[in-house]
Amino acid sequence: MSWPPTEGVRFAVLGPLRVWRGSEVVSGGSQMERALLTALLLREGRVATADELVDALWGQERPRRGRTAVGTYVSRIRKALGPGLLVRESGRYALNVGQGALDLGVAQDLAAESERARAVDDLPRARALIGSALDLWDGESLAGVPGPFAEAQRVRLEEWRLQLVEAQVDMDLDLGNHAEVVSQLTALTAAHPLRERLCELLMLALYRSGRRAEALAVYADVRRLLADELGVDPRAGLKELQRLILQADGSLLHALQPSLETGPTEPPRPSQLPATVSDFTGRASIVRELTDVLSAVESRVLALSALGGMGGAGKTTLAVHVAHTVRLQFPDGQLYVDLAGTGPQAAEPNAVLGAFLRSLGLADSSIPDSLEERAALYRATLEGRRVLVLLDNARNAAQVRPLLPGTGGCAALITSRNRMVDLEGARLVDLDVMSxxxxxxxxxxxxxxxxxxxxxxxxxxxxxxxxxxxxxxxxxxxxxxxxxxxxxxxxxxxxxxxxxxxxxxxxxxxxxxxxxxxxxxQLEPFQARAFRLLGLADGPDISLAAAAAVLDLPVEATEDLLESLVDTSLLESVAPGRYRYHDLVRLYARACAERDEQPPMEKEMAMSRLLDFYLATAARVYTIERPGNQLVDHLEPTAHNGLIFRDRQGALDWLYSEGWCLLACARQSSAGTLLRRAVDLMWVTRDLSESGAFSKQFESTAVALCDTAEALGDLRATGRAALVFAEAQSLLGRFDAVEQQADRVLMAAEASGDTQVMHRLANLRGTVALYQNRNEDAAAHFEYALDAFRLDGDRPGEASVLCNLSRVRLALGDTSRALSLAEESVAIYDSLGMSVRGANARYALGLVLTRVGRHSEARNMLNEARSIFQDGRQRLWEGQTYFRLAEVDLADQRPRESAAHAEQALALLTDVGGEWRRANVLTVLGRALNALGQTDRARICWQDALSIFDELNSVESQELQDLLADTATSSSRNAM
Incomplete structure (x- = not known):
């Protein structure tokens, strides 16, 4: 259902009163004429007498000639709207509004359709329909329309809008979007602090996001406010939710309680079993044994069978066959994972639990980080469900235990080469070779x-x-x-x-x-060569273009060759243009390469070609993201030209889809002539680290290359690898580690004469000093870097330092100089056509504008930066910009908006940016909540931040201690 229609006369009351005829805007007339038009519109076609309209316009203060005035207004409105719409008969009036011509009617139809969708458990559609209804509002309903009737309708429509918002948030929670709605609910409860339903939803969202103390603090705040303002206690639903949270009731993690007045939502039913083979043969007695065990599961019993045997014995085929045989006994779904226990890197239970929880309907934002918390949430989510879990190719019992359901009615079937005698309660079945x-x-x-x-x-x-x-x-x-x-x-x-x-x-x-x-x-020689060489790469899979580089063949010929290997079942096609070895086949391919590849140097040459391809292509992406940046001119030369991209979006798609493969290639390319290019590959893929998606892998790869370079005595590689590692530490907020690494970087760079490293190290050290409030040190580092970049003609480098110098001058109170530096940086980046880095300049300018009180301009500048960061997939900087927007709102005395922006920052900075940045956001969030009167929740935020700052030995600890001391005398009664 779309609105507004493109033809006819249509009206809007969900916002200022507006009228259109086709594409033409029609004047609503004088204030009183608009009030009369409103009274007729909201009667939805029913007739009104002149007296009723007089009451609608003036109420008890009706003028003596009110009926005459109504007649005059009617005549003017009829003339403006055209014939046939406003009808007068026997002193009665009616407005004929066509179907879909009034935004309120459309919103009502959407809401009703949403209720029908929710009734049949189509929650995504129901949520989308509510969203479409809410999108029709354009500010306050009937804004500026006078009269008692309009005022009463304004109140009614606002109440209905809030009910729709509550329904929308309700569905968001059922869909698992807990962390995402905390920001929205924080703003809503600030605007409507006595609306207990909103407080319930906020408590539940916080609890599901792992913020239990804050959830309880919300209850304490609203309980105190109700007592102070109305002299009443919270209603039963709110009290019951507080009790459940205090008890850490597991049911809160996966379903709304009946006391919260929500309807049931059917959870997803995963169906992940691989296809069973049509020619399954034999094993009749074992099939019968396993089927009997799994089918006999009762509501209070967990069925657990472990199928062991040597490699190639057919454990997976048998397990999948049995699982399909009993799948109807598990109507709530079947989960499957290959635990890769025979490979060098077995699947981590933590990662598997994350995938399982997502399949069971939980959003990423509601999934905790630690293994113990994920396992507990997994067991709670399976409570009351009948789900079969097939854990294939397990390494040992320790890998399996966190993945077992903890509830009766479920069953787990495990395959492993090892007999799991230490897996408590398991029915062990040994699978021998075939007869x-x-x-x-x-x-x-x-x-x-x-x-x-x-x-x-x-x-x-x-x-x-x-x-x-x-x-x-x-x-x-x-x-x-x-x-x-x-x-x-x-x-x-x-x-x-x-x-x-x-x-x-x-x-x-x-x-x-x-x-x-x-x-x-059976392979032809050219196939065998491809089989051997493609197995050398460590990545989880390989793209067609990368494979062509390894084999030194055109892409078309490579595709034909790889597809022929797929036909032999020695290679898998996981997606169009992407190929993968089974772990055991990869090991075998490498053994073949060791044995058969001639000359032996061909193996290193193949990896060199792959590294060249990745480095050259990544450098192209780097150039697209940073026009004018001269770093690419100082990289190791490559024999491959790399891929050419049509646009920035295609370049970013390539970078992030190849992220794991890029880092795996860099990590394994640490020998001989490959090392320097591997380090340079890390240098030009730093966006992977800043995005948050690859932070841990990036950091560990940087450490490995640092150690290798130092062991080999390669000073150039050591300096660059150590700088990349230091930058990764800075992104995580580990500033002391950066300073410790700086001497290592500087010594190697000076010895090798690598000026690029020295310039960028100075900029990095200045940034760290700035964060640590060592402003004079920061200024010295930045001035050195600025001179170096200018001497080198590196305009982007110069602009980057100007950004940072602007922040130093701001910290020293020189706002005039800070403003001019930031504006100069923005101008340089804009002249180069910069994207993400240009957003950094806007970010810096937004900070200065905030300090000088130009809040509206600061907000606009930061929103520009945030949009660019979001498009560039820079999650860290997008989160940081939301944090700065929260600071702007706080300075502009808009605490409700500040709290909402701070919550958005927290959601984005999960697992990226480090604890130091998270503590900064919590500090601002606490200030906003305190300004809103939510003192208990504010103190929880400050206490969390103080713990982080204390652990990091950060100077911000004193500020938090002062804030907590200032609020210590306020009432913070514990919830009963």
Whole structure:
């Protein structure tokens, strides 16, 4: 349903009274004429007498000639609207408004449709419809329209709008958007502090966001306010919610309580099981045993079975088959994960729990960080549900335990190469190799009865050569099925030749390698080379363009080659243009590279080509994001030109989609001639760290390259790697660590003559000194950096330092100089066509404008910066800008808006920016809440901030102590 329509006469009352005829704006007339038009519009077509209209316009103070005035107003309105709309008959009046021509009517229809959608559990649609209704408001309803009728309608429409907002937030909470609505609810409760329903929603949102103390503080604040203002206690629903929060009731984490007056919302039902194989064979007794255990689960019992066995025994195939057999016994869903227990990097339970919780309907913002908290939330979310969890390829019991449901009615099925004798309560099932009969059945189903019937003995020999391992049999049979000119005996001869098989064919993992050897032996030489070399890269997958670089082939030829490997089942196509090895196949490919690649240097050359591709392409992205930046002129040269992007969006898409692969390549490229390019790759992908999505991986990779460079005695690489690491520490708020690293950077840079490092180190050290209130030190560092960048002709570098100098002058009270420096920085960036870095200049200018009291200009400047940061996916700086907007609002005596912006900053700075920045935001949030009279919640924020500052030994601790002392005498009674 769209509004406004493009034809006819239409009216708006959800905001100032407005009238249109087609695209033409029609004047509503005088104030009294607008009041009369309002009275007719909101009667929704019903007739009104002249006396009723007089009452609507003047109430008890009606003039003597009121009826005459009404007639005059009617005539003017009829003339303005045109014929047929305002009808007069026998002293009665009516306004004929067409369907969809009044915004209020459209909003009512949307709200009713939303209720119907919610009644059938279509929560996303219901929420969207409410949002569309609220979007029709354009400020205060009937703004400026006089008269008692308009005033009464204004109150009614505002109350209805608030009810819609409450319904919308209610649905947001049901959808798991807890952290996102805290900001909105903070502003709403500040505007309507006695509206208990809003307070309930805020308490629940805070609790689900892991902010229990603040949730209880909200109750204390509203309880005190109700007593002071109205002399009453909170209503029952609010008291019950406080009790549940005090008890940490798990039900609050996944469903609204009936006392909160919400309707039921059906949780998502994940269906993640891989497809079962159509030719599943044998294992009848084990299938029956597992099916009986899982199907017999009762509401009070957790069924737990662990399926163990050697690699290639068919554990996953069997487990998936059994899971599909019993899936109807688990109507609330099935979860699946490959725990990668056989690989070098097993899946972390913390990450798996995050994926599971998202699949069960929780938003990222409501998922806690620690393993213990995630496990507890996971168990609480499964409470009362019947869900089957398939944990495939587990390494050990310790990896599995946090992933087990804690509730009756659920079941877990685990596969592992290790017998999990230390997994309490598990039904252990050992899976051995197939019997000859079962192996022959599987082989025949794949190859075909006709081809096997005349060569039964040869087929049994093939099965025996495969060690009766299901995976080996399946791959061997598939290869034969794809080679119509081969006989079964041909395959038997190839397997009988021990030179074509690994000696370890009959034992453990080596049986799987023997099967891979068979598939590898069928490859043409150019396929085998690709198989070996592509397995060298550490990334989780590889793009078509990156693979072309590794193989030194055109993209089209590479795609044909990779698709042929997909056909052999040695490579997986995970998405168009992206390919992946199974972990075991990757290990086998690398073993083949060690054994077969000639000349041996080809392996290093392949990795060099991949590194060149990533570095050259990342440098192009860096240039697009930072026009005029000269850093790219000082990078190690590459033989690859890199990809060319049509626009900035495409460049950013590439950077963030390849983030893990880029960092993995940098980490493994630490030998010989690759090291310097690996370090430079980190330098030009710093946006990955600032985005927050890759912060931890970026930091650990920087540390590894630092250590390698120092061990190899490469001073140039050491200086650059140490600087990248120091910058990562700065983003996390670890300023003492930056200073400790600075000497290491400077010594290496001076010894190698790397001026780029020295310039940027000075800028970084100045930033740290600024954050630590060492303003004179900061100024000295910045002046050095400014001279260096100007001497080098580096305009972006110069603009960056001017930003920072502006902040120093601001800290020293020289607002005039601070303003001119910030404006000069903005001008330089704008002249270069800068995007994200230009936003940093606007950010700095916004700080100065805030200090000099030009709040409206500051707000506009910071909003410009925030929009640019958001488009550039710079989550850290977007969050920081919301923090600065909160400061502007606070200085402008707008505490409600300040609290909302601070909450948005907190949501964005989760897991990025470090605890120091979070403490700064909590300080401002506390100030805003205190100004709103929410003293208890304010003190909770300040106490959290003080704990952080104390741990970091930051100078801000004294400010927090003073704030807490100032409010210590105010009433902060504990909630009963």
């Amino acid at each position: 000859p009969e079962e192996g022959l059945q599987l082989f025949t189903k794949i190859v075909g009865e006709e081809r096997v019937a005349g060569e039964r003995r040869a087929a049994l020999d093939v099965i025996a050569a495969c060690g009766f391992l299901p995976l080996a049999i399946r791959i061997a049979a598939s290869r034969l099925a794809a080679r119509r000119t081969w006989t079964v005996s041909t395959l038997t001869v190839r397997l009988a030749d021990e030179r074509r098989r690994l000696d370890e064919l009959q034992a453990g993992d080596l049986a799987v390698k023997a099967t891979f050897e068979l598939g590898y032996g």
